[in-house]
Amino acid sequence: MLIGKNPTQLMPFTYPWAWEEFKNLCKNHWLPQEISMSQDIFQWKSPGKLTAQEKHLIQNILSFFANSDVIVGDNILMAIYKNINNPEVRQYLIGQAFQESVHSWSYAHIVESLSMDQQIIFSEFKKEGTIKDKHDFQMQYTDGVLDPHFNTDTLENRQMFLRNLCGYYLGMEGMQFYSAFVLLLNFKRRNLMVGTAEQLEYIVRDESLHCRFGTRLIQQYIEENPDVWTTELQNQIVSDIQHVVKLEDAFVADCLPEDILGLSRKDFEKYIRYIAQRRLQSIDLVSPYQINETPFPWMNEIMDLPKEKNFFESRVTEYQAGMGLDWN
Numbered sequence: 001m002l003i004g005k006n007p008t009q010l011m012p013f014t015y016p017w018a019w020e021e022f023k024n025l026c027k028n029h030w031l032p033q034e035i036s037m038s039q040d041i042f043q044w045k046s047p048g049k050l051t052a053q054e055k056h057l058i059q060n061i062l063s064f065f066a067n068s069d070v071i072v073g074d075n076i077l078m079a080i081y082k083n084i085n086n087p088e089v090r091q092y093l094i095g096q097a098f099q100e101s102v103h104s105w106s107y108a109h110i111v112e113s114l115s116m117d118q119q120i121i122f123s124e125f126k127k128e129g130t131i132k133d134k135h136d137f138q139m140q141y142t143d144g145v146l147d148p149h150f151n152t153d154t155l156e157n158r159q160m161f162l163r164n165l166c167g168y169y170l171g172m173e174g175m176q177f178y179s180a181f182v183l184l185l186n187f188k189r190r191n192l193m194v195g196t197a198e199q200l201e202y203i204v205r206d207e208s209l210h211c212r213f214g215t216r217l218i219q220q221y222i223e224e225n226p227d228v229w230t231t232e233l234q235n236q237i238v239s240d241i242q243h244v245v246k247l248e249d250a251f252v253a254d255c256l257p258e259d260i261l262g263l264s265r266k267d268f269e270k271y272i273r274y275i276a277q278r279r280l281q282s283i284d285l286v287s288p289y290q291i292n293e294t295p296f297p298w299m300n301e302i303m304d305l306p307k308e309k310n311f312f313e314s315r316v317t318e319y320q321a322g323m324g325l326d327w328n
């Protein structure tokens with residue numbers, strides 16, 4: 001059971017899939033400083049390489065991301081970890097929380113490398129705007145669950161907890177991140193901000209695994225607590241996802257006041273609904289959207305980055321060298 005009697009006994013596994021996901025997560029280990037940012041620094045500082053609008057877009061997206069992974073990490077450790085005690089699931093959560101810290105480091109590394117105003121990136125958005133709206137919507141899932149007296153003994157609280165899982169794994173990690181990923185990764189397709197985009201590529205792959213694990217966890221939670229999955233809660237989750245879609249439309253309109261960089265707002269509207277449909281269907285909910293084709297097929301390729309990429313080869317070599325050290 002996800003909440004069982006032996007939280008410290010790892011084997012035999014109750015959920016072999018969770019252990020497999022933990023091992024997959026560990027295989028993706030990477031560090032931000034290993035990706036060269038020199039070309040990005042040159043392009044960021046050279047007049048004419050990027051327009052003011054493009055710079056605004058990049059800063060806006062970093063502002064969203066730089067704070068979001070902190071929120072996700074907090075929720076894992078303070079809400080999810082506390083209310084699920086199966087050991088292999090917890091091993092995954094610990095690994096995921098660490099990866100969220102690496103993501104935060106990655107955004108901080110980009111901000112530092114490009115000498116951006118840290119106050120603007122990390123704080124300005126809190127006053128008003130579409131990023132604030134996204135974060136505020138997200139925080140509603142956390143408030144009740146973070147109450148020190150919260151536990152999942154009652155039906156109402158188990159429903160609140162499940163809504164938190166759906167809000168974070170499907171709504172935030174599975175949707176809120178994706179239009180921002182596309183906006184930023186698109187620069188690389190024009191040979192701009194390649195280091196920044198490469199950081200994002202590794203994050204996208206991590207996030208797609210987090211979302212896959214989260215979906216499985218939600219399914220398991222529902223299976224073990226069928227009483228929570230009422231029509232009312234199902235309608236609530238669909239409504240939450242529809243709300244995220246609206247927030248994304250507004251965020252993209254803010255980042256992309258007009259169709260630039262070969263990206264159109266119409267494509268983004270289609271994309272976020274395409275993602276929303278997949279997230280809802282993944283937990284057997286009926287989607288109000290019927291979009292069966294992504295307008296950004298190149299994003300799918302990024303999520304399946306080949307593992308034999310040089311970046312990983314060099315790391316494996318380093319580890320092997322490290323293992324040969326004489327400790328005597």
Ligand SMILES: [Fe+2]
Pocket residue numbers: 069072099100103203207
């Ligand atoms: Fe993350």
Ligand SMILES: [Fe+2]
Pocket residue numbers: 072100173206207210
């Ligand atoms: Fe994540």
